[in-house]
Amino acid sequence: EKGGWPTFMKKEISEEPEAVGKTLIGRIVDGAVHLPELESFDGLLTDIDRIVVLACGTAAYASLVGKYAIESWARIPVDVELSHEFHYRDPVIGERTLVVSVSQSGETMDTLLAVQYAKKHGARTLSICNTQGATIPRESDAVLYTHAGPEVAVASTKAFVAQITALYLLGLHLATIRGTLDAPAVSALVEELQNLPAKLDQVVETSGERIADFARWMGDVQSVLFLGRHAGYPIALEGALKLKELAYIHAEGFAAGELKHGPIALIEPGQLVIVIVPSPRDPNSLHPKVISNIQEIRARGARVIAVAEIGDVEVLPFADEVIRIPLAGPLFEPLLAVVPLHVFAMELATAKGLDVDQPRNLAKSVTVE
Ligand code: BG6
Numbered sequence: 001e002k003g004g005w006p007t008f009m010k011k012e013i014s015e016e017p018e019a020v021g022k023t024l025i026g027r028i029v030d031g032a033v034h035l036p037e038l039e040s041f042d043g044l045l046t047d048i049d050r051i052v053v054l055a056c057g058t059a060a061y062a063s064l065v066g067k068y069a070i071e072s073w074a075r076i077p078v079d080v081e082l083s084h085e086f087h088y089r090d091p092v093i094g095e096r097t098l099v100v101s102v103s104q105s106g107e108t109m110d111t112l113l114a115v116q117y118a119k120k121h122g123a124r125t126l127s128i129c130n131t132q133g134a135t136i137p138r139e140s141d142a143v144l145y146t147h148a149g150p151e152v153a154v155a156s157t158k159a160f161v162a163q164i165t166a167l168y169l170l171g172l173h174l175a176t177i178r179g180t181l182d183a184p185a186v187s188a189l190v191e192e193l194q195n196l197p198a199k200l201d202q203v204v205e206t207s208g209e210r211i212a213d214f215a216r217w218m219g220d221v222q223s224v225l226f227l228g229r230h231a232g233y234p235i236a237l238e239g240a241l242k243l244k245e246l247a248y249i250h251a252e253g254f255a256a257g258e259l260k261h262g263p264i265a266l267i268e269p270g271q272l273v274i275v276i277v278p279s280p281r282d283p284n285s286l287h288p289k290v291i292s293n294i295q296e297i298r299a300r301g302a303r304v305i306a307v308a309e310i311g312d313v314e315v316l317p318f319a320d321e322v323i324r325i326p327l328a329g330p331l332f333e334p335l336l337a338v339v340p341l342h343v344f345a346m347e348l349a350t351a352k353g354l355d356v357d358q359p360r361n362l363a364k365s366v367t368v369e
Pocket of ligand 1: 059
């Protein structure tokens with residue numbers, strides 16, 4: 001039920017804060033992560049030497065964000081694989097591989113086949129899924145449900161942030177049992193997770209109207225590029241995917257560092273580029289590098305919309321528009337930065353008079369190969 005909202009998409013974007021909050025419920029006890037769902041793995045989680053994450057579409061970009069966090073916290077190599085590529089190329093997996101599938105519906109055939117292949121080749125399988133009792137969780141050794149609630153709009157939004165939340169819980173759990181983070185470090189990160197819903201609320205409230213405004217004047221835009229770095233890179237990919245899916249506009253996401261290795265050739269006067277700017281507060285921040293990327297593309301005539309944290313004044317002289325997000329640690333910013341990109345795709349599609357809930361040629365869950 002739309003409950004008074006004009007579209008499911010608008011409703012579901014407004015539910016992104018709640019999707020994170022509900023996915024955390026019952027899983028944090030005294031500043032530590034509590035995941036009884038993983039008990040059946042016993043000693044396996046200390047023995048694994050590698051994680052392979054299988055997913056398609058938006059779920060694959062959520063998985064890529066998860067990779068940054070899990071590797072950093074639990075010091076285990078994580079490979080994110082598109083499910084449909086995985087089992088057709090004789091992948092290296094075995095008993096010490098944990099295979100994590102990420103799927104909102106739990107019915108995506110490409111992901112199901114990849115999970116079945118992994119099982120057959122000795123890997124243990126964990127499903128991160130939003131749909132109780134779906135096929136993929138039933139075929140997996142364990143399941144960690146996201147609690148985003150039913151997602152009706154075809155393009156995934158609230159499930160995306162819930163998937164990242166579940167992957168972060170997994171990362172913190174692994175870091176705890178493998179001893180790569182001590183209790184105070186885990187508890188500080190857990191607190192960041194718990195602070196996310198309120199910060200997301202703030203983004204949902206502040207980004208809506210402004211983005212709707214400039215979506216109206218750029219209704220005829222032909223192509224949009226998205227740039228991000230570190231965990232902002234998969235967010236750039238997600239922003240571009242949403243724009244293709246909803247507004248049928250050519251869009252591409254790039255790692256900002258890759259700009260000079262090719263994509264900068266695409267920049268000509270008037271090219272719209274959306275840049276996710278990392279926080280300048282972190283001593284190892286990539287902020288100066290991303291600011292210099294913005295200068296390079298502006299010098300070639302690009303129009304730049306920056307998504308930057310509140311208080312980042314250094315970005316101001318270089319961007320045509322700045323969308324603000326609240327302060328958060330480097331691995332938590334992406335969850336905040338994605339909301340304006342979801343809103344942007346929805347508003348551009350709406351300005352073009354398109355059906356944002358049922359984009360052409362797409363299905364909510366693709367149960368064929
Ligand atoms: C696509 C949907 O077909 O499947 C996307 O249109 C979705 O929105 C992708 O991200 C993966 O779906 P699921 O259910 O496996 O997360």
